[in-house]
Amino acid sequence: MIITLTPNPSLDRTIELAGPLARGDVQRAVAAHQEPGGKGVNIARALEVSGVRSLAILPGDDEDPVLLALEEQKIPHLGLHIGARLRSNVAITEPDGTTTKVNEPGPELTAAQQRALVELVLEKAEGARWLVLAGSLPPGVPAEFYAEITDELHRRHGVNAPKVAIDSSGAPLAAAIASRPDLLKPNAEELAELTGISDGDSLEADPHLAADAARKLVAGGVGAVLATLGSKGAVLVTADGCWFAQSPKIVAVSTVGAGDSALAGYLLSDIAGASPADCLRQAAAHGAAAASLPGSTVPARSETDPDAVTVTVFAPTSNGG
DSSP states (O other), rough: OEEEEEEOOOOEEEEEEEOOOOTTSSOOOEEEEEEEHHHHHHHHHHHHHHTOOOEEEEEOTTHHHHHHHHTTOOOOOEEEEEEOOEOOOOOOETTTTTTEEEEEEOOOOOHHHHHHHHHHHHHTTTSSSSSESSOOOOTOOOOHHHHHHHHHHHHHHHHGOEEEEOOOOHHHHHHGGGGSSSEOOOBBHHHHHHHSSSHHHHHHHHHOOOOOHHHHHHTOOSSEOOOOOOOOOOEETTTTTEEEOOOOOOOOOOOOOOOHHHHHHHHHHHHTTOOHHHHHHHHHHHHHHHHTTTTOOOOOOOOOGGGGGGEOOOOOOGGGG
């Protein structure tokens, strides 16, 4: 069982254009897709479609469109009643795969609602293999939210606590490092921001430099770092080594949720007992498959091609410190 927490879920609407986005003009869409979303929700969807048991925990009332969509897709979930409508996000995709996103802030969660959400997570986490804390935080929730959940999880469940993976950005991701999670999943830009090593474009273009940045986080106590580098692939760094996965060439349709699918691919391989290199291989295959699908559609494992992913073992350069 893998538990996901999405504190700021959304109804994700993706609009496909026939040509480049023209700011200020009226354009007609060629297609539109709508899915329940938010990082943890996407990860749970990707796991379920691949036959891995999951439970998506999120704030939201039973009649909210996000929870109704999860019910329709038969995704196991547990919603916390908050008496407010969840947000909607819009992504606009161009034929070359360029994606423009507009994300709403989401409803504010009171201190009592935050506490109730934490209690749900702590209760359901018992016996789980992984707990994934994912996505942005809604208004009213402190940046330390994920770190505090991780610390409380370990205090309550001790050696029986599930492993913790965190996929967020900005202040919540930076604060999470202090709780020493088992896995962080930044993209190149987030990795650069976390470590101060170069910039996102440079890390995406140079997997050795990205490995150096990830190694800095592992040296600080993070168990492992899975850094997704867009179309270039992904880097995995643990205390035992560094691996780079080069993704197969694809025709990108939508990058929405590709990173979430990559993390799902890693997790489903990990619980199957795969080696770190093979977990990374499946992560890259999942991310590439997701990018080739419309909207925020998640691929099943059967729709991925891990054999097309090249994994290279290398040591980081001396620039990483």
